[in-house]
Amino acid sequence: NAGVTQTPKFRILKIGQSMTLQCTQDMNHNYMYWYRQDPGMGLKLIYYSVGAGITDKGEVPNGYNVSRSTTEDFPLRLELAAPSQTSVYFCASSYSGLAGDTQYFGPGTRLTVL
Amino acid sequence: KQEVTQIPAALSVPEGENLVLNCSFTDSAIYNLQWFRQDPGKGLTSLLLIQSSQREQTSGRLNASLDKSSGRSTLYIAASQPGDSATYLCAVPGDSNYQLIWGAGTKLIIKP
Numbered sequence: 001n002a003g004v005t006q007t008p009k010f011r012i013l014k015i016g017q018s019m020t021l022q023c024t025q026d027m028n029h030n031y032m033y034w035y036r037q038d039p040g041m042g043l044k045l046i047y048y049s050v051g052a053g054i055t056d057k058g059e060v061p062n063g064y065n066v067s068r069s070t071t072e073d074f075p076l077r078l079e080l081a082a083p084s085q086t087s088v089y090f091c092a093s094s095y096s097g098l099a100g101d102t103q104y105f106g107p108g109t110r111l112t113v114l
Numbered sequence: 115k116q117e118v119t120q121i122p123a124a125l126s127v128p129e130g131e132n133l134v135l136n137c138s139f140t141d142s143a144i145y146n147l148q149w150f151r152q153d154p155g156k157g158l159t160s161l162l163l164i165q166s167s168q169r170e171q172t173s174g175r176l177n178a179s180l181d182k183s184s185g186r187s188t189l190y191i192a193a194s195q196p197g198d199s200a201t202y203l204c205a206v207p208g209d210s211n212y213q214l215i216w217g218a219g220t221k222l223i224i225k226p
Binding site: 004031033040041042043044045048050056058059090092097102103104105106107108 | 118123155156157158159160163203205212213214215216217218219
């Protein structure tokens with residue numbers, strides 16, 4: 001199993017550009033999550049999904065959109081990039097949605113907005 | 115609102131030492147606490163999960179304790195090795211079943 005994979009690993013965007021961060025898991029997990037991690041800070045939940053076709057907002061959803069058309073894929077869309085979105089983005093998945101269930105993380109995407 | 119704090123932000127110790135990492139939380143009404151490891155350029159890996167009914171959880175050289183009444187958890191690493199160098203984060207459930215509240219982590223460096 002590859003686990004959770006994310007692409008790209010690094011990206012530099014100009015203000016106002018758009019991009020999609022890709023996330024794929026091959027563990028047949030229903031639950032998937034997007035986090036951002038700012039320097040020296042803990043992770044913040046952006047969006048999560050409890051299954052194909054179902055998504056919901058986390059703590060910091062503004063400026064982002066997600067979709068979940070299949071169990072495997074959970075892309076994160078930035079429509080109008082802003083410097084405040086400079087961060088490391090992690091995708092994760094879990095078997096159950098309980099906060100205590102083990103979450104499996106991808107390697108992250110380091111995004112810089114200039 | 116739940117807040118999680120980890121002190122110190124960074125720690126450097128010689129190889130072979132036993133060490134303790136700290137995690138504190140403001141709302142003691144948690145039903146579990148997790149410790150994660152984060153390596154540079156890689157994602158996070160779950161190390162230990164302690165349920166609220168437990169006081170300790172062990173995995174190899176790692177031992178995590180939980181004291182809900184005082185709002186604290188510690189991660190004890192025995193006989194530290196250079197391979198233990200990483201950032202260690204703790205997390206507790208938030209208001210939503212799907213949300214974890216994270217500490218900022220302790221960056222640990224084990225010097226050979």
